[in-house]
Amino acid sequence: xxxxxxxxxEQAKEALRRNYWKIVLVSSxxxxxxxxxxxxxVGSSNREVISQDAEDVEDIxxxxxDISGKENYFVKIDTEQGEVHWGAKERxxxxxxxxxxxxxxxxxxxxxxxxxxxxxxxxxxxxxxxxSVGVERFMLKSVDDQAQVKEIGxxxxxxxxxxxxxxxxxxxxxxxxxxxxxxxxxxxxYQYRMVSYIxxxxxxxxxxxxxxxxxxxxxxxxxxxxxxxxxxxxxHFLGTxxxxxxxxxxxxxxxxxxxAALYRRLSGFQGSDRQAYGGPAE
Numbered sequence: 001x002x003x004x005x006x007x008x009x010e011q012a013k014e015a016l017r018r019n020y021w022k023i024v025l026v027s028s029x030x031x032x033x034x035x036x037x038x039x040x041x042v043g044s045s046n047r048e049v050i051s052q053d054a055e056d057v058e059d060i061x062x063x064x065x066d067i068s069g070k071e072n073y074f075v076k077i078d079t080e081q082g083e084v085h086w087g088a089k090e091r092x093x094x095x096x097x098x099x100x101x102x103x104x105x106x107x108x109x110x111x112x113x114x115x116x117x118x119x120x121x122x123x124x125x126x127x128x129x130x131x132s133v134g135v136e137r138f139m140l141k142s143v144d145d146q147a148q149v150k151e152i153g154x155x156x157x158x159x160x161x162x163x164x165x166x167x168x169x170x171x172x173x174x175x176x177x178x179x180x181x182x183x184x185x186x187x188x189x190y191q192y193r194m195v196s197y198i199x200x201x202x203x204x205x206x207x208x209x210x211x212x213x214x215x216x217x218x219x220x221x222x223x224x225x226x227x228x229x230x231x232x233x234x235x236h237f238l239g240t241x242x243x244x245x246x247x248x249x250x251x252x253x254x255x256x257x258x259x260a261a262l263y264r265r266l267s268g269f270q271g272s273d274r275q276a277y278g279g280p281a282e
Contacts, residue, residue, distance in 0.1 A: 012255075018145075020253075143264055170192045190225055
């Protein structure tokens with residue numbers, strides 16, 4: 001199905017005018033929700049140096065005799081400056097203890113890092129992805145006519161497990177391809193661009209079918225969709241120089257509605273066809 005950037009953006013602008021504040025609110029929620037241990041040394045120095053003028057020390061020999069045989073003390077006579085320096089030697093941690101302490105520090109650092117990484121991963125799978133599906137559903141309904149803010153919780157009420165499973169497989173496929181090279185990962189990301197929209201309308205659809213359906217819908221449209229994304233660069237720049245104000249109140253809602261309009265253009269099954277694909281007929 002042919003489409004143009006101008007037509008999609010006009011459709012998005014019309015939806016934004018029709019439902020502005022609700023769209024800005026939902027878009028802002030998506031924007032705001034999406035978004036070390038150092039070791040400088042182990043052990044310390046207890047070195048204390050006492051300096052005196054040589055003329056104030058009546059009997060340097062007595063000092064040397066007093067600290068002789070004591071490994072932790074020293075005496076140094078500076079004849080040029082006429083000073084005597086004496087005190088406790090610096091006590092350093094044995095090398096073996098230093099190595100063990102360093103290993104323990106590294107293990108703690110890695111453990112904390114992995115814990116944070118796993119936590120972010122779980123939040124992404126079980127909270128962020130379902131929430132994003134609800135946002136996509138809201139944007140689709142806004143493009144169609146009017147939408148209610150409660151739509152953002154849709155995925156938590158309908159086929160939550162299946163939505164989580166499907167988006168997990170989508171993200172896994174993109175990640176595995178991205179590990180090969182950057183470009184294959186980007187290619188897969190555009191292939192699966194419509195998965196969240198599909199799940200927003202067909203939450204019971206089996207994940208393999210959803211992934212394949214997105215690939216079919218994006219066949220022949222990936223490059224144009226990439227150019228569509230590039231067309232928002234100047235808008236994002238404007239959002240940056242305005243400290244995010246324009247981004248929040250216009251750019252993000254505008255782009256999300258445009259993407260929803262693209263799905264509507266590429267979607268070849270609506271109305272009564274919804275039941276055949278595991279979605280509710282509306």
